[in-house]
Amino acid sequence: MTRSQAWNLYTSHFLSTWNARTYEFAAVIFMASVYPDTLIATSIRISVLCASVLWFFIVQPDNGDDVTPFSSSGSLGVSHVWREAIFALIIATGILEGLSASGNMLSMERDWVVTAASPYGQRYDLTELNSSMRRIDLICKLIAPIAISVAISLTNIRIGVMIVGTMSTISWTAECWCARRVWLQNPKLMAPKDVTDRDSQETMTSPGHTGFFSRAGQNIRRYVADFRMYFSSPVWIPSLSLALLHISALAYNATFMTYLLAVGFSLDLITFARAAGSVVEISSTVVTPVGVKYLGNPKTQGHHSISRDGEDEPAGPLLETPQETDGAKTEMGLERLGLWGISFQLINLVPVVFALWNLSSDPTTPSVLAVFPRFTGRLTSQPRLAFILFFFLSISRLGLWIYDLTTQQLTQSMTIASQRSSFAGVEYSFVCMFELAQHGVSIILHRPDQFKWIALISFISVITSTTAYARWVWKMRGHLVHWEKIGAVCECVELRAGRWRGGI
Known part of the structure; x- marks a missing residue:
């Protein structure tokens, strides 16, 4: 990949991500202006979008067409019937926007980037491409909501609608132009893909005049076959573990921020904490390439080479040959760094859960922290709980996005090229299902004093993901910790302690 291709790819991804992040945040403001006294409209919209994306991957697995995003808030002075009709139209156009954005994201991140990338090293x-594109996404996630909020606060809702619609319309041309330049300049993207035997047989045996139910049944059978392919892949456990994390509400999402407002935190504090978390997330795109290179170097990891049979072999001159390719080293670094990332997230969420449990508890009943008053009596004040909550939640985002980046690259590199789109579609289906589960739990446990149970469920999901991924790494590497290095460190410490005592 040349510099020109990379920058055209980054520009196209920036425009797409900026519009998606802007519309995602602006739509909540638009819904709140039309339905100011309830969260039902926003909840319905999000749930319908998630369900629609999930259903889209079932009945239409080959989603390659782009649909121009469109948003409309309708007229604020229309009758009740017309307002509900326009709300239905907003949901319908939002579905098209969500489907096109999802299809574009999957095509770019799981297909184009893998095909067009330069060789390892x-x-x-x-x-580098994964980290740069994720950095663009996270920067847009940080800046786009602030920009549209400032624009609406300086003008009004109607002007905000016009700004979002105009940006989406104008940038669409530039986005397509940049993507087309990448396509035309990269022969690997233009090369025809290998078709699997299953797809070729379906193309030959299925007539073009089949009815709707026949096509739907065929697509469902293909979707089931894609599930079998997904679970037969060597990388399905990291993929499913990443999708499972979407059931967690321990993030700066709408559910969590609504709870924080309900228990008395100011909007300024929440905004500052969310911005700090976004900065930490962006830093993961800098840490990941360095960490992959460092942890993928056998010389820094205890002079062991990796055997896929699950056993370590001592490194020697014969093993340090060109057979240890850059791709194998990168894969080793991805596996190790991913384990560090998800473990870092889990550890930092422990004080977050304790803080949320204390905040969500009924004042008349003792909280978890109150069980040990000698050790936690100073931590139960609101400022200290706020610091514990926001500090550890923000730095936990570093581990989450490190794991996200490493898992994304593992699924890209360890999946057959002809199966990448199907694999990504099944993974995104799981993401939508777990997000729907999160919203369902939030609807059932809707009172602020019940959020502690949501936090506990979220923490259990992170534990499950960490355990599953650690088991997978154990299977791939044969171990999780270099005990010989730990033993050497302990011996060194003991030797130094003996010398120190002898000197006394």
Whole structure:
């Protein structure tokens, strides 16, 4: 990949992500202006969008067409019937926007980037492209909501609608132009893909005049076959573990921020904490390439080479040959760094859960922290709980996005090229199902004093993901910890302690 191709790819991804992040945040403001006294409209919209994306991958697995995003808030002075009709139209156009954005994201991140990337170790290799594109996404996630909020606060809702619609319309042309330049300049993207035997047989045996139910049944059978392919992949456990994390509400999402407002935290504090978390998330795109390179170097990891049979072999001159390719080293670094990332997230969520449990508890009943008053009596004040909550939640985002980046690249590199789209579609289906589960739990446990149970469920999901991924790494590497290095460190410490005592 050349510099020109990379920058055209980044520009196209920036425009797409900026519009998606702007519309995602602005739509909540637009819904709140039309339905100011309830969260039902926003909840319905999000749930319908998630369900629609999930259903889209079932009945229409080959989603390659782009649909221009469109948003409309309708007229604020229309009758009740017309307002509900326009609300239905907003949901319908929002579905199209969500489907096109999802299809564009899957095509770019799971297909184009993998195909067009340079070989490992060179400029614009897969690790660099993934980190740069995720950095663009996270920067847009931080800045786009602030920009549209400032625009609406300086003008009004109607002007905000016009701004979002105009940006989406104008940038669409530039986005398509940049993507087309990447396509035309990269022969690997233009090369025809290999078709699987299943797809070729379906193309030959299925007539073009089949009815709707026949096509729907065929697509469902293909979707079931895609599930079998997904679970037969060597990387399905990291993928499913990543999707499972979407059931967690321990993030700066709408559910969590609504709870924080309900228990008395100011909007300024929440906004500052969310911005701090976004900065930490962006830092993961800098840490990941360095960490992959460091942890993928056998010389820094205890002079062991990796055997996929699950056993370590001592490194020697014969093993340090070109057979240890850059791709194998990168894969080793991804596995190790992913385990560090998800473990870092789990550890930092422990004080977050304790703080939320204390905040969500009924004042008349003792909280978990009150069980040990000698050790936690100073931590139960509101400022200290706020610091514990926001500090550890923000730094936990570093581990989450490190794990996200490493898992994304593992699924890209360990999946057959002809199966990448199907694999990504099944993974995104699981993401939508777990997000729906999160919203369902939030609807059932809707009172602020019940959020502690949501936090506990979220923490259990992170534990499950961490355990599953650690088991997978154990299977792939044969171990999780270099005990010989820990033993060497302990011996060194003991030797130094003996010398120190002898000197006394």
